[in-house]
Amino acid sequence: MAKVALPDGSKLEVADGTTAGQLAEQIGTGLAKAAIAARINGELVDLSTPINDNADVQIITLKDSEGINIMRHSCAHVMAEAICSIWPATKLVYGPTVEDGFYYDIDLDEPIRPSDFQRIEEKMREIVKADKPFIRTEMSRAEALDKLAGNKYKTDNIKHADGDVISFYLQGDGFEDLCRGPHLPSTGKVGSFKIMSVAGAYWHGDPTQKMLQRVYGTCWPTQKDLDDYLTRLEEAKKRDHRLLGKQLDLFSFNEAAPGFAFMHAKGMIIWNAIVDFWRAVHNKYGYQEIKTPIILNEQLWHKSGHWDNYKENMYFTNIDGVGYAIKPMNCPGGCLVYKTRQHSYREFPMRIAELGLVHRHEASGVMHGLFRVRQFTQDDAHIYCTPEQIEQEIIGVIELTFEMYRAFGFEDFHIELSTKPEKHIGSDQIWDVATNALKDALKHKAIEYKINEGDGAFYGPKIDFHIKDCLRRSWQLGTIQLDFSMPARFNLVYTDRDNTEKTPVMIHRAVLGSFERFIGILIEHYGANFPLWLAPEQxxxxxxxxxxxxxxxxxxxxxxxxxxxxxxxxxxxxxxxxxxxxxxxxxxxxxxxxxxxxxxxxxxxxxxxxxxxxxxxxxxxxxxxxxxxxxxxx
RNA sequence: GCUGCUGUAGCUCAGUGGUAGAGCGCGUCCUUGGUAAGGACGAGGUCAUGGGUUCAAGCCCCAUCAGCAGCUCCA
Known part of the structure; x- marks a missing residue:
């Protein structure tokens, strides 16, 4: 007999060799019916898994988020079988679950079209109706590699898999796929599903690799859950800032200027209301405001490091035979203002803000309403300070940021810290100091954050503030970037207490990020029902x-x-x-x-x-x- | 940039190789009203652009541009 501990603390004795599914039956027929998988000693497994002595066992149902995910993953396998039966040339790559659904990446030369979705779904319904059992088989890594020799995608998956035991799942007696599992006991347990879309996706996310087809689907326990989800999507689409912006005459785009927004009169009222508020808050937090040119001599960008690290995203022009660049960032111009006179430590921290209009050449496929444009106004600022003042200044920026976000009713945002990228300037030691300063400030404010390794700006690490749009796509708003390199490159100095010249630390920061994006976010956030202070017509x-x-x-x-x-x-x-x-x-x-x-x-x-x-x-x-x-x- | 899809009136969209359509909006007139859309008439089109096939192209083919979804990249 084996002793089993259940999540409610109760203990149960079962015969040796009892499977998780049989245990569920022993607990109750209702549970047995709802059971779709189990967690044994913390590990998610199939119901067919035998239980050993002294195991903690939890029966997973569709009430558990893990249960929903298992069902969605099984649904991905059902879809894979359906696609393979319609297009036998299909090579399967990888089929994970995502929020609210799943996808399967496939390699198939013939494009799958939205008009094909219906027959894929019909085939899937057949497979579900047949209620085929998911049968797990295991073998060694070597055997698996041998079995799938010649299939570059699946052998690659095996190479990426943990452990030496490789598992396969067979649906009934036909379709088999390499998979870690676990799965539903049978295809009949798959709920209500719908193929949502198909799009290209690079293998391994690598643009040099083959473009695969990624078929997205969603799957829910009941038809009502599916309908609710689809309704939710419809409602979200109604908040799309691109539609509302057009309907309410806030802004527009034109083929004459792809990626450059035209702000209409009503949009400008919102814009100016935000600027007024922004100025008031920055005044309160001790900022001064400047404005620097949009076009600056090319040499400046060599000096700043942008030429070597950012050239692909920049626009260039020529004045009287001399090369100039349209600024993609405000910092070099700000540095020139700094250099117009001497500075003392007594002035520090110096907080210099600029509503700077920047241009960045974004790839044609990434433009997205006001969220991703080629020209935008940053609510930028550069803080010049001593190394000792860094943490306090960063804390100050975080407080200012939260104060502004709260004014617009934003509560649901998250913070990420990005570290040294491959393309960077400055020594490793400087990067460590800068990164730790950001971490310390976050720790001081007890803020949770996610780390993005290698995602920093080329001149320093950064803290980013992110928010989600109506369709749950995540967008960056504010950013705080620590920079030890640019001040040195521009020979910025201040006279310290001991009468020696030292190099200041520079903190780049933006709170709203881009006015264009922020207004887009506001439109979706409020569903264009603007609070009175922002409403174009009150x-x-x-x-x-x-x-x-x-x-x-x-x-x-x-x-x-x-x-x-x-x-x-x-x-x-x-x-x-x-x-x-x-x-x-x-x-x-x-x-x-x-x-x-x-x-x-x-x-x-x-x-x-x-x-x-x-x-x-x-x-x-x-x-x-x-x-x-x-x-x-x- | 890559893969797929889309591009018809100001907007949302029908359109089957043979005369360019609807609803909303817009204009004029009627109506002068009490809390979520009163009526009549009318104007409005280089069917994204450029080629090609055809007796004939909004429709089929090719290219370009733009947009959409996703990938990659980023505020």
Whole structure:
């Protein structure tokens, strides 16, 4: 008999050789039915795995996230079988689970098209209906390599696998695939699925390798779960800043300037509101603001290291036969400003901000609305300080960053620390000092972070602040980069207490990152329902009929005098249509005015997303909304 | 940059080798109204661009440009 410990602490005795699946039956028929895999002594295994003595065993069901993932992975195998049966020339590569689904990379010369999805799904349904058991077989690494000799993808997978035991899974009596497992007991346990998309993906993520086809699918325990997921995707798409930006006339793009955004009047109102706020916060945190040229002599970029490390991303031009570059970063220009006069340690830390317009040549395939463009405005700053001041300054930047993010209602962001890349300037020792300074500051603020080895800027390590868009794609906002190299390259100096000249430390930092991207993120974050302080049109007055147009104008003038961004709908439409239109334009406040309101000097206030209305005197309305703007209420 | 898909009215999209379509929006007129879209009429097109096939191309073929999804890369 073998002793088994269950997650609730209870102990159970089972006969030697009992499998995890049989154990589930022993615990209860309900559990046995729901069981799809097990965790024995911390390791996820098939239900067919025998249990040895003194094992901790947990039966995994679809209620566990591991269970869902196992089902999705099994679904990937079902899809692989379906694809192989339709296109026998298919060579399978790798089929992992991802958030909300799975994909399978395949090597097949004939492109799979969205119009093929239906017949793949039909084939998959056949396989699921046949309820074929997943049968695991194991062999040694050498045997596996022998078995798959000639299959470069699978032998490569074996080489990357841990341990000496290599496993295969057979679905029924036909399709077999190399796989670590575990899997569902049989294909019948696969829930509701859908093929989502197909796209190219390099083998091993390496652009020099063959482009494979990556078929994405999703899989959920029930049809309702799948439907809910698809509905969620639809809802998310409605928040897409590219659609909302067009619908609400905020910005546009044109073939004449791919990757360069045209900001429209309404978009600029949001932009300027953010700039005003940004200036106020930076003033509070002791920053000065400068502006440097967009075009600078090529020699400067040789000196800064950009020529050697960033040239592929830069645009160049020529003035009177002399080479110039369009700046991709603001730091060299900032260094020139620093050098215009002497500096003392007494001035430090010197926090110099710049809303700098930079141009970077991005590959054509990576452009993405306002999130990835070729021209953007960075809310940049360079802090010049002594080595002793680094940690405190970084802490200050983190506090400023959090204060700004909070003002926009962002709570869900994560932080990454990136270390020395292959292409870099500066000694290893300098990199260690800089990296540790960033780590210490994060530790001091008790901030959790992820490390990205080799992802730093070429001049120093960095801390990045990331946020997710409506479709859960992650985007970088702010960044803090420590730089010991650029000040030396530009011979920046300050006079220290002991009257000797020393090289300052430079901290590059951006909080919102790029104004363009940040506005895109805000559009998705709010679903374009901007808080009052950001809304392009804060209030619209809707006249009941032409007879009330004059009163509407009186109200409008009063609100304009109070600095509110106020529009007026005097069109030849009924009030219902005016409300519907204002609603579709996501107006925060609608003021309906008719003869009644004109008589009493009031407005009937209708708040976005609220069916209730109330009538108030104009001055009361003004007081309330002005307070809401001052508070930046979200 | 790579793989695949897409490109038709301001927007969203139908369109089967043989006369260019709808809804919304826009303009004019009617309507003068009370809380999420009143009615009539009208204007609006180099079917992305350039080649090719064909008696005939929005539709088929090739190239280019742009967009979308993903990969790689990045704020």
């Amino acid at each position: 209030v619209r007055i809707l006249a009941i009929s032409e007879k009330s147009n004059d009163y509407a104008k009186v109200v409008r003038d009063k609100l304009k005098d109070a600095q509110l961004r106020c529009g007026m709908d005097l069109s030849d439409e009924k009030i219902n249509a005016k409300i519907a239109k204002a609603h579709s334009e996501k107006l925060p406040y609608m003021l309906v005015v008719g003869p009644k309101e004109a008589r009493s000097n009031t407005v009937n206030v209708r708040i976005r997303g609220d069916k209730e209305t109330r009538t108030v005197v104009i001055d009361d309305f003004l007081r309330t909304v002005k307070q809401e703007i001052v508070e930046k209420k979200i």
